[in-house]
Amino acid sequence: MxxxxxxxxxxxxxxxxxxFEKNSALTFAKILENHKLQVDLDDFLEVYSPINFQMWALYRENEISKSALRYQRLKQTFDALHVYVSDDVIDSLAHDYIAHLSSFTHxxxxxxxxxxxxxxxxxxxxxxxxxxxxxxxxxxxxxxxxxxxxxxxxxxxxxxxxxxxxxxxxxxxxxxxxxxxxxxxxxxxxxxxxxxxxxxxxxxxxxxxxxxxxxxxxxxxxxxxxxxx
The missing domain is CATH 3.40.50.1000 (HAD superfamily/HAD-like)
Structure with a gap:
């Protein structure tokens, strides 16, 4: 062919x-619990997934930086869910997400x-x-x-x-x-x-x-x- x-x-x-989808979901389950954030995981992922997809498209086109991608995909998700999370916690979540993501191996x-x-x-x-x-x-x-x-x-x-x-x-x-x-x-x-x-x-x-x-x-x-x- x-x-x-x-x-x-x-x-x-x-x-x-x-x-990626399964491992990312497991990572978020872990870090949201670790930070004691009262957010339903399914609701979070439903909002996060399309935002993440959009952020990656912007990153691919060099319209946002790596740090902006990591921050904005979380900030926009919490805002859409009407959940207040401070910038310090978002930065910590962004760090923990990268730190733990590769520990899941599906x-x-x-x-x-x-x-x-x-x-x-x-x-x-x-x-x-x-x-x-x-x-x-x-x-x-x-x-x-x-x-x-x-x-x-x-x-x-x-x-x-x-x-x-x-x-x-x-x-x-x-x-x-x-x-x-x-x-x-x-x-x-x-x-x-x-x-x-x-x-x-x-x-x-x-x-x-x-x-x-x-x-x-x-x-x-x-x-x-x-x-x-």
Missing amino acids: FDCKVTDIFFDLDHTLWD LLPNTVQTLEYLFPKYKLHIITNGFQEVQERKLKGSSIHHYFQKIIDSEMAGVKKPDPYIFELALDMAQVRPQNSLMIGDNLEADILGAKAMGMQVLHYNFHNDSEHGVCTMINDLIEIKNIL
């Missing part, structure tokens, strides 16, 4: 291999089975917009770090997907041509269109139940990769 022989596969991490279904299948056949790598100090801990904590030869993050690159440079850096570090590379990720704009613009082959993991777009093949479960590669 691919135009050229694939030798290297680049994965996104959050929402592609690492179960992976998306069939992650390990898929990596075990691919590992002997391809060189595997990570390209992530996540924060450098967190992503390594996620990979090691969930026991999948050893599958990957190169781990490229946006802080290392100085830009975020879909900026061409992060893909250029990844290809250079892996010493592979774009046409022999495959990018697998959940975000159509950042992962799929970004990699495709660099001449990489692409496979869209449909974590968000996106509509069919015709850009490339979509899969709904990582195990489907075994029928493609």
